[in-house]
Amino acid sequence: MSWRLATVGAAMRLTDSARSIRLDVPGWPGNLAGQHLDLRLTAEDGYQAVRSYSIASAGPGESIELGVDRVPDGEVSPYLVDDVMTGDQLEVRGPLGGWFVWHEDDPSPVQLIGGGSGVVPLIAMARAHRAAGATSRFRMLVSARTPEDVLFAPELSALDATPGDRFALDVVYTRRGPEDWPFPIGRVDRAALERTTLPVSDSPAIFVCGPTGFVETVADHLVAIGHDPDRIKTERFGGA
Amino acid sequence: MDERLDGNVLAGMLGELFDFDATTAKGRCRHCGDEAVLAEAHVIAHDGEFVARCRKCDAELLVAMEHHDDVVVSFRGLRGLGIHPAY
Numbered sequence: 021m022s023w024r025l026a027t028v029g030a031a032m033r034l035t036d037s038a039r040s041i042r043l044d045v046p047g048w049p050g051n052l053a054g055q056h057l058d059l060r061l062t063a064e065d066g067y068q069a070v071r072s073y074s075i076a077s078a079g080p081g082e083s084i085e086l087g088v089d090r091v092p093d094g095e096v097s098p099y100l101v102d103d104v105m106t107g108d109q110l111e112v113r114g115p116l117g118g119w120f121v122w123h124e125d126d127p128s129p130v131q132l133i134g135g136g137s138g139v140v141p142l143i144a145m146a147r148a149h150r151a152a153g154a155t156s157r158f159r160m161l162v163s164a165r166t167p168e169d170v171l172f173a174p175e176l177s178a179l180d181a182t183p184g185d186r187f188a189l190d191v192v193y194t195r196r197g198p199e200d201w202p203f204p205i206g207r208v209d210r211a212a213l214e215r216t217t218l219p220v221s222d223s224p225a226i227f228v229c230g231p232t233g234f235v236e237t238v239a240d241h242l243v244a245i246g247h248d249p250d251r252i253k254t255e256r257f258g259g260a
Numbered sequence: 261m262d263e264r265l266d267g268n269v270l271a272g273m274l275g276e277l278f279d280f281d282a283t284t285a286k287g288r289c290r291h292c293g294d295e296a297v298l299a300e301a302h303v304i305a306h307d308g309e310f311v312a313r314c315r316k317c318d319a320e321l322l323v324a325m326e327h328h329d330d331v332v333v334s335f336r337g338l339r340g341l342g343i344h345p346a347y
């Protein structure tokens with residue numbers, strides 16, 4: 021494993037606080053859906069900062085996509101969300117992690133649960149699922165503050181609107197929902213999970229990702245509902 | 261500030277030492293005997309130092325540090341680390 025030089029190919033706003041960043045990485049060997057990379061920035065005085073970022077894209081190719089949400093006062097994320105420009109260079113190491121990964125030959129139904137930027141590795145799985153023409157059932161639950169805070173919202177809605185039941189999207193809003201939203205506003209709790217996720221009887225493979233507190237609360241509820249802990253894979257992004 | 265993460269975050273550092281993905285290797289806790297892939301360990305990150313703890317008993321499993329191109333990992337809390345392709 022070694023650091024590779026990456027060039028920013030494009031940066032596109034996803035929400036008020038998040039940006040999609042396309043990186044061109046010569047020599048990138050492709051990646052599985054759900055993997056991440058380490059990104060390293062070096063200041064002029066030699067100071068270095070390393071952070072992990074999930075990869076929103078999957079499959080072969082030397083062009084990859086990240087989705088970065090700004091952590092106010094953070095060292096790295098405000099730079100990526102607000103400052104980085106096409107043509108800028110940074111270092112990446114990867115692809116990383118073989119555990120929080122969806123394999124396209126897995127026939128199980130899949131439940132994806134993402135909070136905030138936790139959507140990033142999950143959209144890679146949804147994209148890979150679609151690209152493979154897989155017939156397994158995918159259901160995705162996103163927790164977001166408001167309708168304007170859902171990363172990749174247009175693409176997720178389009179997947180959801182595709183005829184057939186291969187992909188279904190649910191959103192739980194923690195601060196404000198769309199007008200006339202019939203469901204409770206607030207954190208994902210047991211009732212929200214029971215309403216929006218695949219039942220225990222489907223024995224789904226479950227991927228939970230996002231802020232550490234979110235991931236742990238959701239995983240605890242899933243076990244309480246009766247899901248087998250061995251079917252639940254988690255990835256903690258840190259923070260609250 | 262301490263950042264609470266999990267073993268997934270160790271993949272890059274361990275990848276500097278091993279040419280396989282060690283986060284999918286199963287480790288056995290020296291303290292309670294729990295067996296889990298490293299990805300499932302609880303990890304506390306502080307200033308470039310990563311302490312992985314047992315998800316069951318919270319005992320320390322390993323400490324990993326990275327500074328520039330130096331990576332140092334101590335596996336003192338693991339009774340074993342093994343690859344099980346079927347897992």
Ligand SMILES: Cc1cc2nc3c(=O)[nH]c(=O)nc-3n(C[C@H](O)[C@H](O)[C@H](O)COP(=O)(O)OP(=O)(O)OC[C@H]3O[C@@H](n4cnc5c(N)ncnc54)[C@H](O)[C@@H]3O)c2cc1C
Nearest residue numbers: 071072073074088089094095096097137140257258259269
């Ligand atoms: C495996 C993995 C994958 C990740 N993938 C993504 C991704 O796809 N997109 C993405 O936006 N982020 C992702 N993260 C989080 C990312 O690595 C950084 O932690 C985040 O960008 C903050 O870095 P920073 O340098 O801006 O903040 P720092 O300077 O590190 O922290 C500043 C303050 O913010 C708090 N903080 C740190 N991280 C978070 C967080 N995630 N949420 C809330 N508060 C935080 C800290 O406790 C600290 O008080 C991932 C993390 C891991 C471990």
Ligand SMILES: [Zn+2]
Nearest residue numbers: 289292314317
């Ligand atoms: Zn233990």
